[in-house]
Amino acid sequence: MNWMEIISALALVMFIIVLLPATRNMMKNSARGTSADWMGFVIPVVVVFLFIMFLVKLV
Amino acid sequence: MNQNYSTAAQRSSSAIATNKVLRSTYMLLSLTLLFSGLTAALSMFMNMPPMTYMISVIGGMVIAMFVLPRFANSSAGIGIVFLITGMLGFGLGPILSMYASLPNGGNIITLSLGGTGVIFMGLSAYALATRKDFSFMGGFLMVGFLLVLLAALANIFLQIPAMSLMISAVVIMIMSGFILYDTSRIIHGGETNYVLATIGLYMTIFNIFISLLHILGIMGNDD
Numbered sequence A: 001m002n003w004m005e006i007i008s009a010l011a012l013v014m015f016i017i018v019l020l021p022a023t024r025n026m027m028k029n030s031a032r033g034t035s036a037d038w039m040g041f042v043i044p045v046v047v048v049f050l051f052i053m054f055l056v057k058l059v
Numbered sequence B: 001m002n003q004n005y006s007t008a009a010q011r012s013s014s015a016i017a018t019n020k021v022l023r024s025t026y027m028l029l030s031l032t033l034l035f036s037g038l039t040a041a042l043s044m045f046m047n048m049p050p051m052t053y054m055i056s057v058i059g060g061m062v063i064a065m066f067v068l069p070r071f072a073n074s075s076a077g078i079g080i081v082f083l084i085t086g087m088l089g090f091g092l093g094p095i096l097s098m099y100a101s102l103p104n105g106g107n108i109i110t111l112s113l114g115g116t117g118v119i120f121m122g123l124s125a126y127a128l129a130t131r132k133d134f135s136f137m138g139g140f141l142m143v144g145f146l147l148v149l150l151a152a153l154a155n156i157f158l159q160i161p162a163m164s165l166m167i168s169a170v171v172i173m174i175m176s177g178f179i180l181y182d183t184s185r186i187i188h189g190g191e192t193n194y195v196l197a198t199i200g201l202y203m204t205i206f207n208i209f210i211s212l213l214h215i216l217g218i219m220g221n222d223d
Helices: A003-029 A035-058 B002-045 B051-071 B076-100 B105-130 B135-158 B161-187 B194-219
Strands: none
Touching: A003 B051, A003 B135, A035 B105, A035 B161, A035 B194, B002 B076, B002 B161, B002 B194, B051 B076, B051 B194, B076 B105, B076 B194, B105 B161, B105 B194, B135 B161, B161 B194
């Protein structure tokens, strides 16, 4: 394990610790989406996934 | 009757304020992307070592998390956004040089850049056209992002190539969600500070580009 990996690991641990309270807060205060709301998110993400597969075919 | 006029006037003034935030965000985002491109080119020209990427990303993230929120409401915030995006762009230089040296490196970089642009513009257009409220996704996206950070941390020790490919794919999905979430927050008045809105969208674009570069780099050189 080189020093760059050690610094990267330490930075990731720091980011996780810093983001944890904000994540808990957002989990508590986020509105609950209906199944129609979630479909509005899932469909574009599936399109993005298919687009990435298309890019992989192109390269 | 007067109350109706007053409500209509309030709505109209709120819509104008939202449009102003959106316009300012996209204007600043365009300028920061251009600036990042310049610093990336400078970094490539200077032939910076690979550790530049790690130092720039950590430095940029630390400034974005701890310094920017304190200055987001002042004109200094704009300067700090340029500092962060300039640093991140400068960090990209060695990565781009490394991909450019691959047999089809130019193709990989062009496809990643174009792909990132298409994903960002497509999702932004979707959020703007449908005007759906994606605020319910905040907790889900943050948990997903934390899990990705944990997986990336684990993979520093495990060194599994398939896992790093999977992490990049999941990062693109989560960042796609963040584009919808951030754009929807601007449209619905949840984000009124264009400096913070810009850095949020910039980070999603940066992460999508890096992840796409990683995926196409691996898939394009499997022979």
